[in-house]
Structure formats: C-alpha cells, structure tokens
Amino acid sequence: MNILGEKFGYELNSKGYKVLPPYLRLIQGDGVNLESLGKILESVKKAGWSTVNVSFGSGGALLQRLNRDTQKCAFKCSHTVVNGKQVYALSPHHHIKGLISFILRLSQFSSNVNVCKHPITDPQKTSKKGRLCLLRSSSENGYITMEEGLGDLEKDLLIPVFENGHLLREYTFDEIRERAELPEVKRLRDVNFKNSTNSS
Numbered sequence: 001m002n003i004l005g006e007k008f009g010y011e012l013n014s015k016g017y018k019v020l021p022p023y024l025r026l027i028q029g030d031g032v033n034l035e036s037l038g039k040i041l042e043s044v045k046k047a048g049w050s051t052v053n054v055s056f057g058s059g060g061a062l063l064q065r066l067n068r069d070t071q072k073c074a075f076k077c078s079h080t081v082v083n084g085k086q087v088y089a090l091s092p093h094h095h096i097k098g099l100i101s102f103i104l105r106l107s108q109f110s111s112n113v114n115v116c117k118h119p120i121t122d123p124q125k126t127s128k129k130g131r132l133c134l135l136r137s138s139s140e141n142g143y144i145t146m147e148e149g150l151g152d153l154e155k156d157l158l159i160p161v162f163e164n165g166h167l168l169r170e171y172t173f174d175e176i177r178e179r180a181e182l183p184e185v186k187r188l189r190d191v192n193f194k195n196s197t198n199s200s
C-alpha cells in the first residue's frame with residue numbers, strides 16, 4: 001500500500017488513516033483464515049492505512065482446511081459399471097500401453113480384477129479397490145473406508161447422489177454450509193448469538 005500510495009496518491013479519512021483512490025484497492029487471497037485476518041488488518045492499521053483499502057478472498061481454508069496431502073487423501077476410481085454390467089480392471093500406470101490395456105479390459109468385461117492405483121514409485125499411494133463403504137469408527141477422525149468384502153454395506157454412510165446423468169439426491173446450500181462449517185466458526189457464531197441475546 002505504501003508503494004501504491006506513492007504512485008497514485010491517497011487521502012486521509014476522518015480518523016486520520018490513509019485511503020487509496022476509490023478506483024484502487026488490494027485483495028489478499030493467499031493464506032487467509034480466521035487467525036490471519038486479524039493479524040493482517042492490525043498490520044494495515046499500524047502502517048497508518050485504513051482497512052477499507054483491502055479485501056480478502058479464501059477458498060477451502062475457510063471450511064475444513066483440507067488439501068490433497070492432509071490425510072494423503074485422493075479420489076480414485078475403485079469400481080466400474082458399463083452397460084449395466086459390473087466391470088473390474090486395473091487402472092493404467094500413467095503410460096499409453098497401460099491405457100490401451102485398460103480400455104481393452106473394459107471392452108471385454110473381464111472379471112476378478114479390481115480397479116485400483118498402484119504406483120511403482122510410491123507404494124503408499126496404492127488406492128483401495130472394489131465397491132467401498134464408509135463406516136463409523138472409534139479412530140481419531142471417526143470414519144474408516146473399507147474395501148469390497150470387508151465392510152458392512154448395511155451400515156454404509158455413503159449414498160448415491162449422481163448416477164448416469166441423473167441427480168438422485170438434492171441438498172440445499174444451507175445444508176452444505178452447515179455440514180462444512182468448522183467447529184471454531186460454529187462456537188464463535190454461538191457465542192455472538194448468546195451475547196446479542198443477553199444484551200437485548
């Protein structure tokens with residue numbers, strides 16, 4: 001903001017803080033979360049700038065702060081159905097011959113081979129195969145994904161939402177927001193609601 005102020009000028013607001021021209025603002029969109037917001041705004045204030053100069057953008061960091069490496073998590077194909085028939089095949093190892101072999105297996109409706117990823121360079125990235133089910137667990141995260149034949153399908157928490165071009169289950173935006181809400185955000189909202197109720 002100091003550089004922009006030197007190049008484009010600024011005015012002082014009623015509280016004595018510097019404000020850039022109305023056509024010029026900054027947006028911070030990296031590393032933004034509940035903890036960093038206050039620190040950034042405090043730095044802006046200490047530098048003598050009004051917080052009106054800056055806006056914020058954030059993606060998943062405002063929800064569950066997950067990324068591909070949080071739990072070494074990835075979404076992989078584990079089971080296929082072609083023309084109403086279940087098909088099992090080994091996923092290709094990222095090369096053309098493997099891809100051709102994979103397509104041929106699909107066309108022949110071969111059985112007894114599950115779909116999975118098994119990279120030679122990193123065995124830890126081997127994916128689960130077959131029809132999977134998500135079960136409640138006593139582990140830290142509370143859930144466990146079981147491979148085909150190992151889990152109780154009657155207790156499977158996963159439900160079909162989209163299949164063959166058809167939406168099978170609809171959720172409202174409010175339902176999605178409630179499901180994705182971070183615990184600390186909910187606590188903060190509850191505290192604010194309680195304080196506003198007490199003050200009124």
